[in-house]
Amino acid sequence: MSAAVIIGASHAGVQAAASLRQAGWQEPVILLSAEKDYPYHRPPLSKGYLAGEKDEEQLLLRAPDFYREQGIELRLEDPATSIDPVARKVVTRSGSFGFEKLLIATGSKARPLPLPGAGAQGTFTLRSMMDARALRDGMRQASAAIIIGGGFIGLEFASTAIRHGLDVTVLEAQPRLLSRSLPAALADFIRDRHVSSGVRFRFGDQVAAFEVSGGRVTGVRLGDGQVLAADLVLVGVGGEAETALAQSIGLDLAAGGIHVDGHGQTSRPGIYALGDTAAFHNAYATAPMRLESVQNAVDQAKSAATHIMGGNAPLVAVPWFWTDQYDLKVQMAGLARPGCTEIVRGDPADGAFSVLQLEGDRLVASYTVNRAADHMASRRLISEAPAVNVALASDASVPLLRAVKAAA
Amino acid sequence: MSGSITIRFRKESGQQIEVQARPGISVMEAAVMNNVSGIEAECGGACICATCHVYCDQVTEGVLPEMSGEEDDMLDMASAERRATSRLSCQLRVSDKLENAVFVIPENQF
Known part of the structure; x- marks a missing residue:
């Protein structure tokens, strides 16, 4: 069997499928997705989609018939459950697929906050279309939102929620916003913009528990015992790479992701990792790191497709990223x-x-x-x-x- | 599709693709939904990647929204040559005024 099997119809996974076809890969391309939705852009989920400015069709990465036209076998709701690297096959919910090349583009998942009351109705994370649908519905019934984590997702949601008429409080454990990703001058400027729209911030508080009544969240209890009332809580405390499959076959890890070279190749030849789940020692970095960005997903996918086709175009792109708020x-x-x-x-x-x-x-x-x-x-x-x-x-x-x- | 608008995309090679677009979506989205190659739109319409660059024809004269400073800046850095008719198609909304408009797709977007 000489297929290319791609695990994860993420931005990276879809780009890899398209780039393989563009580069002349003649063999089957099998694109496995755990989700039921056609592959979509994630960045608008916290912005235009929740604000009602974009509908689901406008979020699609490609038209639904793109995959058939390109000879890409997109298998929705058919997640990979195990990999056999010796027999070179991937087992999924529905069956098994032999591969010549394997590309792991499983992305990242929202880091959970394992506190009492976690998972109560009215608590949300935001990574997927399913998450965004639930959050959008939750916003309609809510009046006061608490956002745990002043990162990009939390702040984008704050800007959407306050304009939607919700009362919004952001809890950030650090003394300032975005301390690992932005200079203080910029982070403080963003904070002030939120404050001028009515968002409240609390810095340095620990969250001890979700307050729950009748299965529904009613607030957040802080480390000092103080309770802040809310009927919607978004947890945005970062992402973790989905590396379980990679670990199960012993691929080398680095910085919480799957360690890859400039071609996206893992420690096992013929197996690649792309996008949020991959950790690469980028030319602009001092050590291997994961980059959760559209740019990185697209560029890694292109480098991997080139390498699979016998070419040599290691990733050298300057990392870039954006956020829209107000x-x-x-x-x-x-x-x-x-x-x-x-x-x-x-x-x-x-x-x-x-x-x-x-x-x-x-x-x-x-x-x-x-x-x-x-x-x-x-x-x-x-x-x-x-x-x-x-x-x-x-x-x-x-x-x-x-x-x-x-x-x- | 009722109420749909016919717009066309033309490659610089001359090949032309006609698509039916629903009013309100962007010209970029109309291209993506119809598998028009050459409109990359990596960022999904956030006006940050400049990979949905098009050249507009005379049908669009006077009916397109004014260019934002941001779009202007991004076009300066687009990969293909910037012309007087250059726009980012993610910033253009489909409306009945664009019926039969032709958007020419540059040779390259990167």
């Missing part, structure tokens, strides 16, 4: 490194500014609010790494691409 478009490129210097372009008071992080005179990371041109320029500057002129880069009226030192 009228703010926040875009990130590159990866922060310890010891960077930071410059701010533009005035946060204007609602549009950028924070640039440099190592020496090279740009390594960029965070922009409503400055898309800076974001796009940053991607190029991080990739090409010319010496940056700090004075020019600090001047928001100078296009960022011009803020480079003349070649010696």
Whole structure:
């Protein structure tokens, strides 16, 4: 059997299937999905979908008949249950499928909060279309929401929920928002934008339990015994890679994900891992890491498809990511490194500014609010790494691409 | 499909695809739902990847929404040449005013 079997019809999985066909893979492509929905874009689930601006059809990654037309056997509700790496077959709920190449694109799952009362009606996490449907229905009946975790999912939901008319409180265990992913100036700016719309924040509190009555959540109890009332609780405390299948066949792990090289190949030749579940030592990182982003999913899938077809296009893309909250478009490129210097372009008071992080005179990371041109320029500057002129880069009226030192 | 709008996508090679689009969705979504290749739309319509770049024809003159600063910035960095008629198709909504409009797809989006 010479099929390519892809576990997980995630953004990475679907891209891998499409890229394999595009690159001329003639053998069967079997795309296994645990979900019943045609593969969809996840980022809008916490934004446009919940806000009612986009319907489910608008979220589809591809038209339903794309898969048939491309000769991709999409098997919905047929999750992989085990892998036999010696006989080279995947067992699923419905049967078993031999493979020549195996691509694991199982994504990540919401980290649970195993506290008393977890799972009560009215408590939610948000990763999948099913989650989003349940949360949307929950929002209709709710009046007060507590969001546990001030990360991207939680903040995007906060901006949607407050505009929906809910009372919204965000609980963040750290002293500030997004401490691992954004510079303080930017995180505080985002916090202030939320506060101006009526969102309340509590920093540094521990959550001890969900308060439940008659099976329904009624609030959250904090470590000091104080109870905050709510009829909807969203838990957004991060994601964990789905690595159970990979671990069952002894694939090497790193940073909580499946360790892969630049081609997406795992420690076992012919078996690849892509997207949220993969950990890769990116050229811009100091160690292997997982990147939960559309960009990373797409680029890893393309590299893997190329490698499977005998080509050589290891992943070198600059990581980028975005979040939309209210009228703010926040875009990130590159990866922060310890010891960077930071410059701010533009005035946060204007609602549009950028924070640039440099190592020496090279740009390594960029965070922009409503400055898309800076974001796009940053991607190029991080990739090409010319010496940056700090004075020019600090001047928001100078296009960022011009803020480079003349070649010696 | 009742009330659907006919729009066309043309490759620079000349190949043309006619699609029926429901009013209210974006031109990008109309392309994706009809398997029009060459509209990548990696970001799903968030105006951040510039991979749904199209060139618009005269039918669209005066009926398209004004370009946001954000779209303008993204188009500057699009992979294919930017022209006076360049737009990001995720920012264009299908309406009856776009009946028979033709959107030309650039050779490359990356």
